[in-house]
Each structure stands twice: as C-alpha cells, then as structure tokens.
Amino acid sequence: MANPTTTPGYRVVVTGLGAVSSAGIGADAFTATVRAGTPTTSRITSFDTTGFLTHQGGEVHGFEAADWVRRIDVEQWGRSSQFAAVAGRLAVQDAGLDDFDFGQARAGSCMGTTSGESAVIEALVEDWVEGSLKDLQPDSISKFPAGRIANAVNSELGFTGEAQTIATACSASNYALGYAYDLVNSGEADYMICGGADSLNRWAHAGFYRLGALAEDVCRPFDENRAGIITAEGGVALLLERYDDAVARGARIYAEVLGYSVNCDAKHLVHPDSGSIAECIRDAHRHAGVSPDQIDYVCAHGTGTPTNDSTETAAIREVFGEAPPPISSLKSIIGHTMGAASGFGALICCKALYEGFLPPTATLQTPDPKLGDGLDFVPGTARPAAPKIVQNHGFAFGGNNAITVLGRVS
Numbered sequence: 001m002a003n004p005t006t007t008p009g010y011r012v013v014v015t016g017l018g019a020v021s022s023a024g025i026g027a028d029a030f031t032a033t034v035r036a037g038t039p040t041t042s043r044i045t046s047f048d049t050t051g052f053l054t055h056q057g058g059e060v061h062g063f064e065a066a067d068w069v070r071r072i073d074v075e076q077w078g079r080s081s082q083f084a085a086v087a088g089r090l091a092v093q094d095a096g097l098d099d100f101d102f103g104q105a106r107a108g109s110c111m112g113t114t115s116g117e118s119a120v121i122e123a124l125v126e127d128w129v130e131g132s133l134k135d136l137q138p139d140s141i142s143k144f145p146a147g148r149i150a151n152a153v154n155s156e157l158g159f160t161g162e163a164q165t166i167a168t169a170c171s172a173s174n175y176a177l178g179y180a181y182d183l184v185n186s187g188e189a190d191y192m193i194c195g196g197a198d199s200l201n202r203w204a205h206a207g208f209y210r211l212g213a214l215a216e217d218v219c220r221p222f223d224e225n226r227a228g229i230i231t232a233e234g235g236v237a238l239l240l241e242r243y244d245d246a247v248a249r250g251a252r253i254y255a256e257v258l259g260y261s262v263n264c265d266a267k268h269l270v271h272p273d274s275g276s277i278a279e280c281i282r283d284a285h286r287h288a289g290v291s292p293d294q295i296d297y298v299c300a301h302g303t304g305t306p307t308n309d310s311t312e313t314a315a316i317r318e319v320f321g322e323a324p325p326p327i328s329s330l331k332s333i334i335g336h337t338m339g340a341a342s343g344f345g346a347l348i349c350c351k352a353l354y355e356g357f358l359p360p361t362a363t364l365q366t367p368d369p370k371l372g373d374g375l376d377f378v379p380g381t382a383r384p385a386a387p388k389i390v391q392n393h394g395f396a397f398g399g400n401n402a403i404t405v406l407g408r409v410s
Contacts, residue, residue, distance in 0.1 A: 009185040009186050009187065010184060010185055010186075010187060010242045010243065010244070011185075011242065011243035011244070011256060012181050012184045012185050012240050012241070012242065012243065012256065012257045013240070013241065013242075013243045013246050013253045013254075013255065013256050013257070013409060014238050014239065014240060014253070014254045014255045014256075014257065014346075014350050014406070015094075015095040015096075015239055015240075015241055015246050015251045015252060015253055015254065016091035016092055016093070016094040016095025016096075016097070016237075016238065016239030017090075017091055017094050017237070017238055017239075017254065017347050017350060017351070018086070018087035018088060018089065018090030018091035018092075018093075018094060018195075018235075018236065018237040018238075018239075019087060019090065019234070019235075019236050019237075019344065019347060020060060020063065020083045020086050020087050020090075020234050020235040020236070021040075021058070021060060021232075021234035021235075021236070021334050021337065021344065022040040022041065022042070022058040022059055022060055022061070022232060022233075022234065022334050022335070023038075023040045023333060023334050025060075025063070025068075025086070025090070026090055026094075027090070027091075027094060027347060027351065030344075030347070030348075031347075031348065031351045031355070033333065034330065034333055034348055034359050034360070034382065035357060035359070035360075035381065035382035036381060036382075037332075037333065037360045037362035037380050037381035037382065038333065038362065039218065039219075039332065039333050039362055039363060040058060040333060040334055040335075041056045041057060041058045041059075041218075041219070041230045041232065041334070041335045042056065042057070042059060042061070043055050043056060043057075044056065044057040044059060044200065044205075045059065045061075046059060046119070046199075046200050047122075047200070047201070047202040047205075048202075049205070052205065052206075052209055052214075053209075053214075053216055054205075054209060054214040054215065054216050054217075054230075056215075056216075056217055056218075056230050056335075057200050057205070057230060057231050057232055057233075057335060058200070058230060058231070058232025058233060058234070058334045058335030058336070058337060059200055059232070059233060060083075060233055060234055063082075063083075065077075065082035065083075065085065065086055068086040068089055068090070069082075069085055069086060069089055069156050070089065070156070071155060071156050071157075071158065072085055072152060072155050072156045076139075076143070077143060077148065077152050078117035078119060078120040078143040078148070078199070079117070079119050079120075079199040079233075080113060080115075080116060080117050080118070080119075080149055080197045080198055080199045080235070081117065081143070081148050081149050081151070081152035081197070082152070082235075083197040083198075083199065083233070083234060083235025083340075084111050084149045084150070084152050084153050084195070084196075084197040084235045084237070085152040085153055085155070085156040085235075086235060087195060087197065087235035087236050087237035088109065088152075088153040088156055088157055088193045088195075088237045089156055089157065090237065091193060091195075091237040091238060091239045092157055092193075092239060094239070095239045095241075095251060095252075096249075096251060096252070097191075097239070101158070102157055102158045102159050102160070102191065103158050103159075103160055105190040105191055106161050106188070106189045106190045106191070107157070107159040107160070107161050107189065107190060107191040107192070107193075108154065108159050108160075108161030108162035108163060108164070108183070108189055108191075108192055108193075109150045109153035109154055109157075109159060109161075109162070109163050109164070109180075109192065109193040109194065110150060110162070110164040110165075110166060110176040110177075110179045110180045110183075110192060110193075110194045111149045111150040111153060111164075111165050111166070111173075111176055111193075111194065111195055111196055111197060111237075112165075112166045112167070112168065112171075112172025112173040112174075112175055112176040112195070112196030112197075112339040112340070112342075112343065113146055113149050113165060113166075113167055113172055113196055113197060113198055113338070113339035113340075114167070114169040114170060114172065114198050114204070114338035114339040114396075115198050115199070115201055115203075115204055115338060115339070116145070116146030116149065116165075116167065117143055117145070117146065117148065117149075117199070118198070118199055118201035118203065118204065119199045119200075119201055120143045122201055122202060122203065146165050146167055147163070147165045148165075149165045149197050150163040150164055150165040151163045151165075153193050153237070157193070159191075159193075161189055161192075162183070162189070164176075164179065166179065167339070168339075168396055168400045168402070169338065169339060169396035169397055169398070169400060170301070170336070170338055170339065170341050170342070170394060170395060170396040170397070171262075171301075171342055171394035171395055171396040171400045171401060171402040172196050172339040172342070172394070172396070173194070173195055173196035173236065173339060173340055173341065173342040173343030173344075173345075173346065173394060174260065174262070174342040174343075174345075174346070174392065174393075174394035174402030174403065174404050175262055175394075175400075175402050176194040176195060176196060176343070177194045177195075177238065177257070177260065177342075177343070177346055177404050178260035178261075178262060178402065178404060179194070180192035180193070180194035180238075180240050181194075181240060181257045181259075181260060184240050184241060184242060190241065190242070190245070191239060191240065191241050192239075192240045192241075193237050193238070193239055193240075194237070194238055194240060194343070195235065195236040195237040195238055195340065195343035195346075195347075196235070196236060196337075196338075196339040196340035196341070196342070196343040197234070197235035197236070197339065197340055198233055198234070198337060198338040198339045198340055199233045200231060200232065200233040204231055204338065205231045208228070208229060208231060211270065212228070213228040213229055213303075213305050214227075214228045214229060214230070214231070215227040215228040215229060215230055215304060218230070218363050219303075219304040219331050219332055219335055219336070219363065220304055220332065220363045220364060220365070221300070221302035221303065221304040221309055221329035221331055221332050221361055221363075221364065221377075222302065222304075222309050222313070222327075222329070222361060222364055222367055222368060222371060222375070222377045223304075223363070223364050223365055223366055223367065223368060224366040224367065224368040224369065224370075225365070225366065226304045226305070226306065226309065226368070227304070228303075228304055228305050229303050229304055229305060229331065229335065229336040230304075230331070230335035230336060231335060231336060231338075232331075232334055232335030232336055232337045232338075233337060233338075233340075234334070234337045234340050234344070235340060236337075236340050236343035236344050236346075236347055237343070238343070238346055238347060238350070240257065243256065243409075252354075253409045254350035254351065254353065254354045255349065255350040255353045255354065255406040255407060255408060255409065256406065256407045256408075256409050257404065257405075257406055258287075258288035258289065258290065258389065258405045258406060258407045259284055259285075259286075259287035259288030259289065259290075259404075259405050260284055260287060260288075260402065260403060260404040260405065261280050261281075261282075261283035261284035261286075261287055261402070261403050262280070262400075262401065262402045262403075263276060263279065263280045263283070263399075263401050264398065264399050264400050264401070265399035265401070266398055266399045267399055270397050271307060271311075272307065272308060272311045272312070272395050272399065272401075273311070273399060274311045274312075274314040274315040274318065275315070275318070276399060276401060277311065277312065277315035277393075277395065277401050278315040278316075278318040278319050280401040280402070280403050281315065281316075281319045281391070281403050282319060283403075284391065284403035284404065284405050285319075285405065287405075288389075288405035288407075290389055290405060290407075292319055292320050292321075294388070294389050295320070295325050295389055295390065295391055295405075296325055296326075296385070296387035296388055296389055296390060297325055297326050297327075297328075297349075297352065297358055297385070297387045297390040297391075298316060298324070298325055298326070298327045298328075298390070298391050298392075298393065299328065299329075299330070299345040299346075299348060299349050299359065299390065299391070299392045299393060300312055300327050300328060300329045300393050301329070301341070301342070301393040301394060301395045302327075302328070302329025302330070302331055302332070302361070302393075303329075303331055303336060304329070304331060304332070308395070309368070309371065310368075310370065310371060312393065312395070313327070313371045313372070313375060317372070322372075322373075322374050323374055324374070324375065325376075326358050326376040326377075326378050326383075326385075327361075327375060327376065327377055327378070328358065328359050328360055328361040328377055328378040329361050329377075330344055330345060330348060330359065332360070332361045332362040332363040332364065333360075333362050333363075341394065342392060342393065342394030342402065342404070345392040345393065345394065346392050346404060346406070349390045349392050349406050350406060352385075352387055352390060353387055353388075353390060353406060353407070353408040354408070356384060356385060356386050356387075357382045357383060357384055357385055358378050358382060358383045358385045358387065359378065359382055360378045360379060360380055360381050360382050360383070361377045361378055361379055362379075362380065362381070364377050364379040364380070365379075367379075387408065388407060388408045389405065389406070389407045389408070390405070390406055390407075391403055391404065391405050391406075392404045392405075392406065
C-alpha cells in the first residue's frame with residue numbers, strides 16, 4: 001500500500017473512471033487502445049482545414065451523447081459539455097453507483113477546460129459575421145459559457161453540490177483533480193467528479209499552427225524528429241470518494257490520490273520554465289509524503305514540441321537525477337486534448353496502478369539524443385510492470401503547472 005498522504009483529513013481514492021476520446025468511449029476501451037500503442041488521430045472533419053498544412057486531429061467520431069446520458073437534453077448543451085456529462089455518467093457507472101441517489105449526498109464536480117464551448121462560440125461568430133447580432137439565436141448563446149461544462153455533469157448526475165469549471169488550459173484537469181481532492185479530503189464533499197473536456201475547434205488549430213507548433217501528420221513526443229502537437233478533443237472524469245466509504249461498500253479502488261501541487265511562474269506566455277516545473281514536482285512530493293526514489297512512473301505532459309519535451313525532461317532530471325523513472329506521453333496516441341489532457345493522464349495512471357503496466361510513447365522511433373542518456377520513454381506498446389506510486393504532469397501557457405501523485409492500494 002502506498003504511504004497515506006501527509007495532509008490531515010480523509011484518505012481520498014478513485015473508484016470510477018469515464019472516458020470519451022478518439023481512442024474509445026469508456027475507460028476500458030480507452031485503456032486497451034493505449035496499451036496497444038495504437039495512434040487514433042485522423043483527418044479532421046468537424047471544420048474546414050483548407051489552407052492549413054496540417055489536417056490531422058484527435059476527433060471523436062460517431063459520438064452521440066443521447067446514447068449515453070439519462071437526464072440532460074443534449075440539444076441544450078454544447079459538445080464540450082456533452083463530453084463532460086457522458087464521461088461523468090460513465091465514471092459513476094464504473095464505480096457501481098449508477099443507481100445511487102446523489103441528491104442525498106454532498107456531491108459535486110470540478111472540470112477543466114481550455115476553450116470551453118469553442119464550437120458554439122465559432123458558430124455564433126460565423127452567424128454574427130454573416131448577419132448581425134440580431135441573428136444570434138438565444139438557444140445558442142445560452143450554451144457557450146464555459147461554466148456549463150461542470151454544470152452538465154451535475155445536471156446529468158443529480159449532484160447538488162459545487163459545480164466548478166477551471167480554465168487553466170492544458171493543465172486544467174490536474175487543477176480540477178487537486179481541487180476535488182481537497183473537498184473530499186477535508187470532508188466538505190462525499191463524492192466529487194473531476195476531469196476535463198474540450199472540443200476540437202478551428203481557432204485553437206490555427207493558433208498552434210501560427211506558433212509553428214503543429215505536427216503535419218504524427219505527434220512524436222521525445223523523438224529526434226518530433227515536430228509538434230496534434231490538436232484533439234474529448235472528455236474524461238474520475239470519481240473521488242473517501243477511502244473508508246469505498247471499503248465499506250466493497251468498491252473497486254483504482255488508486256489513492258496522495259497529493260498534488262500547482263504553481264504559476266508567469267515568466268513567458270508560451271515557453272515553459274524547467275525550474276518552476278521542478279519546484280512543482282518537489283512540492284507535489286512533499287504534499288504526498290513521498291520521495292523521488294519512490295516514484296515508479298511519470299505520465300508526461302509530452303506535447304511533442306521541441307521546447308516542451310526538452311524543458312520537461314530537464315525538470316525531471318533536476319528532481320530525479322540521472323536515472324529518472326520511466327516516462328511516456330499519451331499524446332502520441334490521442335493527440336493533445338487541451339483541458340482534458342492531464343485528466344486522461346490521471347485516468348491511465350489509475351489503470352496502470354490497478355492493472356499493472358506502463359503506458360507507452362507509441363510513436364517514438366528515435367529518442368532525441370539532445371535529451372540525454374538514461375531516459376526510458378517506454379516506446380511502442382505498454383510494458384508489464386507493478387508501479388506503486390506514479391506522478392502525472394499538466395502544463396499550460398502562462399506557466400500554469402500542476403502535478404498530481406497517485407498510489408496503488410493493495
């Protein structure tokens with residue numbers, strides 16, 4: 001069993017997982033694709049990519065929220081909110097609480113995002129440009145506030161507690177996990193859904209393109225020939241509850257949330273800082289009551305850009321020395337899901353702890369020698385292993401860093 005968190009309060013565990021992604025719907029389908037090391041990006045169909053050199057995206061094809069939800073009217077919610085609601089429903093089902101009356105409990109949600117309801121906003125802007133403000137439909141306007149992403153989860157699951165949406169971009173899901181952990185750990189909440197959701201959109205694709213950060217065909221984190229990210233979408237949810245409650249009801253426990261840390265250095269708009277990341281890792285270790293030598297695996301932010309990968313590995317070396325634990329990146333498989341990215345990382349960390357494997361960097365062919373020796377990026381497919389404690393990275397523009405630490409419960 002992992003060391004209990006040093007933070008006073010209740011032990012917090014993950015008992016339910018939900019995923020909506022290009023790699024599959026449901027935590028088991030998602031995990032099977034990840035373990036096989038099968039990239040799931042494809043040519044974008046949700047918007048016109050004419051004029052771009054890059055046409056690939058991690059799109060969730062054939063997604064119909066109405067096939068999965070029970071309470072909400074999907075016509076009243078944007079695509080990101082639908083992702084969140086379905087992921088939340090799947091996490092509750094996975095936890096064996098699908099028929100539980102959450103209205104009788106202190107239950108809430110905290111979800112991360114980068115772009116909010118980007119597809120809704122783009123449609124509204126198009127209507128405005130082609131007509132006037134008078135042409136904007138009230139039903140569409142009501143869908144676009146980013147806060148509706150967490151509201152969709154509460155509405156679908158009958159939660160009456162807090163519904164918090166955190167918009168710290170690509171680190172947002174880790175922020176949400178830390179926030180939800182605090183509420184359960186302190187006793188303010190009995191159950192919390194946390195994670196993130198974002199939908200594929202033209203403006204984010206264009207923004208990364210203008211930055212020169214888009215790969216033309218494949219995202220290759222840590223590879224000598226890496227060229228950037230592949231934009232993607234999806235929704236992910238983790239159900240947190242108290243350890244004692246989970247044991248009492250005979251729940252399957254994927255992992256314990258041991259601790260986390262967040263910081264914001266604000267040194268540069270788009271360039272991460274290795275020193276700030278290293279300090280965030282150290283703070284997460286202190287909060288979790290673990291030491292670097294106890295970490296068995298790092299789920300990296302791993303965007304596949306030259307800047308991120310070199311900065312992230314430098315920070316890892318600063319903390320772990322010249323023999324760090326294995327490191328890999330999910331973005332080699334599903335692309336960059338923005339606000340949901342570190343939530344998918346947390347999900348696969350839970351599965352790795354529970355099932356016994358290390359997730360792969362699927363597209364790695366030639367490790368970049370400039371990153372130095374002694375780095376194990378788990379190339380190709382998943383590797384059988386028995387990790388006990390793992391850490392999950394999430395970084396964002398503006399220097400928003402978030403690290404979560406999870407442990408196996410035996």
